Amino acid sequence: MQQFIAVSPASKEILNSATLLKTLGVHALISGSIGTGKKTLASYITPEAKIYNANELQRDIADKVMHISHESIIVECIEDITNIELFLKWVEENDIRVIATSLKDDLNNRLKDFFSITLFIPNLESRKEDIKPLANKFSAEAMQILGAEKKPEKLIINTSQNAISLRKSIYFSYLFESIGENEIMMLMEKFMLDNMEGENSYRDFLYLFEAPLLRASQKKYKSQLQMSKHLGLNRITLRKKLEMHKELL
Numbered sequence: 001m002q003q004f005i006a007v008s009p010a011s012k013e014i015l016n017s018a019t020l021l022k023t024l025g026v027h028a029l030i031s032g033s034i035g036t037g038k039k040t041l042a043s044y045i046t047p048e049a050k051i052y053n054a055n056e057l058q059r060d061i062a063d064k065v066m067h068i069s070h071e072s073i074i075v076e077c078i079e080d081i082t083n084i085e086l087f088l089k090w091v092e093e094n095d096i097r098v099i100a101t102s103l104k105d106d107l108n109n110r111l112k113d114f115f116s117i118t119l120f121i122p123n124l125e126s127r128k129e130d131i132k133p134l135a136n137k138f139s140a141e142a143m144q145i146l147g148a149e150k151k152p153e154k155l156i157i158n159t160s161q162n163a164i165s166l167r168k169s170i171y172f173s174y175l176f177e178s179i180g181e182n183e184i185m186m187l188m189e190k191f192m193l194d195n196m197e198g199e200n201s202y203r204d205f206l207y208l209f210e211a212p213l214l215r216a217s218q219k220k221y222k223s224q225l226q227m228s229k230h231l232g233l234n235r236i237t238l239r240k241k242l243e244m245h246k247e248l249l
Contacts, residue, residue, distance in 0.1 A: 005137065028100070032120055032122065049071070072098075074099050081111065088111075157169060157170075
């Protein structure tokens with residue numbers, strides 16, 4: 001079972017509430033954005049509970065093929081339940097305890113009232129103290145799976161999608177340690193082959209070369225004067241390219 005990392009004050013408070021829920025038999029809702037750890041926290045509350053997708057669960061209830069009773073279950077994406085009365089009736093008749101996760105805050109009132117306790121998990125950017133231990137966890141995982149002998153000098157940290165993007169960026173950190181120009185060209189070739197269409201493919205894919213080059217030169221040379229000098233571009237051309245790719249820089 002995955003561990004819910006709780007170093008930040010917000011996460012510690014959430015974990016304390018979850019620990020209390022382990023001893024109670026009430027229905028609980030855990031909401032938050034993608035990758036915040038909702039399913040991990042739900043499994044912490046009910047370690048033995050099976051996880052069901054809301055759409056599939058509703059279909060099985062409607063088809064009368066869901067034969068369980070006196071159990072706790074975890075329902076993922078509870079907001080996808082459309083026949084709420086059918087679901088609630090099935091829960092009541094079969095004495096089911098529900099720990100549910102949701103990407104939305106604005107649930108149907110009937111469904112919202114069903115839950116005795118609601119826990120909200122903020123994004124990682126609001127729980128910065130959790131980022132480093134999570135990164136270390138994913139780093140150890142990546143090292144083992146990829147067979148790396150040492151940790152990269154600098155880990156790439158991307159929390160745009162919370163733990164999902166963080167894990168991916170950590171794995172990329174390890175891959176970048178060993179990747180060479182041949183592998184880079186192979187990746188670009190596959191991407192271009194899969195996405196090539198129309199009659200302006202050269203122009204369409206030019207950003208894949210220019211944007212990373214401009215980003216790298218911005219980090220290394222800082223000023224446009226130095227960038228222009230080392231890239232071999234006049235400043236007017238450089239400014240045009242910076243403007244062209246500004247959303248990627």
